[in-house]
Amino acid sequence: MNVIETKNLTKFYGKTRGIKNLNLTVKEGEFFGFIGPNGAGKSTAIRTLMGLIAPTSGEASVLGLPLGQCREYLRDVGYLPSEAAFYNDMKVRELISYSAKLRGVDCSSEADRLCSCLELDTSKRIDSLSLGNRKKVGIVCAMQHRPKLYIMDEPTSGLDPLMQKEFFRLLRQRQQEGATVFFSSHVLSEVQHNCTRAAIIREGSIVAEGSIDELSGTSAKRVVLHGVKEIPAGIDGRSVVSGDDSVSFLYQGDIKLLLRELSSLPVKDVNISDPELEEIFMHYYQQEGR
C-alpha cells in the first residue's frame, strides 16, 4: 500500500514556485528520507500533505485518502514542523494534553514515557524552553498517539547529538511496529543511516528516488585520476576537485567514452567508485547551476 502518493503535485505562491509536478511514492512501513536544501520545496510538499496549503494542481493521497479528506487521515498522522511554535502561555504538560484532547484520545501514559525518554520537564512554561526542548515537545505531540504515519520536517534541527540518537531510536522502534516514517532533511548522513528509501528534490521536483543503495549506486561515479590536474576536455564532469597531482569528479555517462578519453592522458592511477549519498546529492544540485 502507498501511504503517501503524489501525482504532478504543484504549488505556486502567486508566481513563486513552491513545488512543480512532484511525483512521490512512499510505501507502508518505509523509513523514507526527503532530501533537499533550503527553498527546494520540501516544506511546501509536506505542508500540502498536511492540508495547511492547497495545491495549485495535481493530486495526492495520504493513507489512501485524498487531500480533501485530510481531517480523516490526520488522526493517524504524527506531524513535526521544522520550526515548532506553540502557545507560549501554556505549560508543557498542558500543551501535550491539549494536543491529545484535539485528537480525542487519552495518551497520557505514552506521553509520560516519551517525556522520560527525551528528558523533557513538563512543568516548564513553553516560553521558557530552548529550541531543542521545544522540538522535544513537538516530538511528544507527534508521537504520543502512536500514529500510523510520521511526517517530520527537519526533525533533528535543534536537538543535541544524544537526543538525535534517542529520537531516531524511537522512530525506528515505531517503524518496526509497522508505522511509516517520512522525514525531510538536509543532513545527508542521517538519511543514509536511518532510511530505507529516499528522494531528492530540486527546484520543486523530484530528481531522484529510490533505495539508499540504489541512489548510491546510481549511474554517476566518483572518478579519481592521479597524474593529471584537470578533467579530460571531452568529459562532462561535476563536483570537480583538483589536487596537486590529481583530479576528482563525478561522471554520469558512457563509461567507454571515459576510458577512451583517459587512454590519451598521462594518467598514473585511476579509481572509479560509487559515490556517497552526499556526492549524489551534490551531483543533482550542481546541475542547477549549469
Add this chain to the structure above:
Amino acid sequence: MTILKKELKKSVKGFAVWTGAIAFMMLICIFLYPQMKDQMEGMNQLFANMGSFTAAFGMDRLNFGTLTGFYGVECGNMLGLGGGFFAAYVGITMLSKEEKEHTAEFLLTHPVRRCSVVTQKFLSVVAEITALNVIIFACSVPAIMAIGEEVPAKELLLIHGAYLALQLEIGIICFGISAFLHRGSIGIGLGLAAVLYFMNIIVNISDKAEFLKYITPFAYAEPASIIEEMSVDGLLLGLGLLYSVAFAVLGYLKYCRKDIAA
C-alpha cells in the same frame, strides 16, 4: 469544544481587565450622579447653548437631570466605546493570532475541521462580549439601587441590549476580517471601531450624512433615540444583523480555504 475552552481560559486576564475597567468607570459615574443631579439644571442650560457639540453626543435630546438621561450619555459612552474597542480587539485577533504566533500549524495539523475551529473561536468571541455586558449590567443595577434611585428597568434593558448588539456586530465584523489576515492587526480592529463611532457623531451633527446611520451600529445604540422612542430602531438593528451574518459567512468561507502561512 476543546478549542473554545482553551480560548476562554487564555482570555481570562484580558477579559477581567477590560470588564473591570469599564465596570469601574461606570460605577464611578453612577455614584457621582446624586451629587451632580442638583447641579444639572444649570448644566442642561449650558449644554443647550453648545450647539452641534451636544448634538454630536445626543446630549441635546437627553435631560441630564434624570437618571436615564445621565446614564444614557455618561455610561452609554463608556459602554459604547470601551465595549466597542474590546469587541474589536477580541474579534480581530481571534483567528489571525494563530498565524501571527505561528500556532496555526500546530492547531490545524490535528484532526479538527477548520469550520469547527472557526465555530469554536466564533463562540468564544460571542461568549466574551456577552459575558462582559452581563457583568456590567449586573454591576450597574445594584449601584443604581445603592444611590437610592429607582431602576428604570425598561430603559436600562434597551440601552444595554442595544450596546450588546453593537459590540457583537463590531466583534463579528472584526472576526470576519480576521480570517483574511495572516499577521494579527489590532490596529485594523480598533480603527474600525473608532471610525464607526465617529460616523455616528457625524450623523448626529449633519443631515447630509444621514446615510451613515445605515452603516454604523452606534446609530441604533444611541441612548437619546432609545429613551425617546423607548425602543431600538428595528431597521438599523436588522441591518446590523445582516452585516454580522455577511462578515461571519465571509470569515468562514475564507478560513476554511486559506493557505496557512508558515
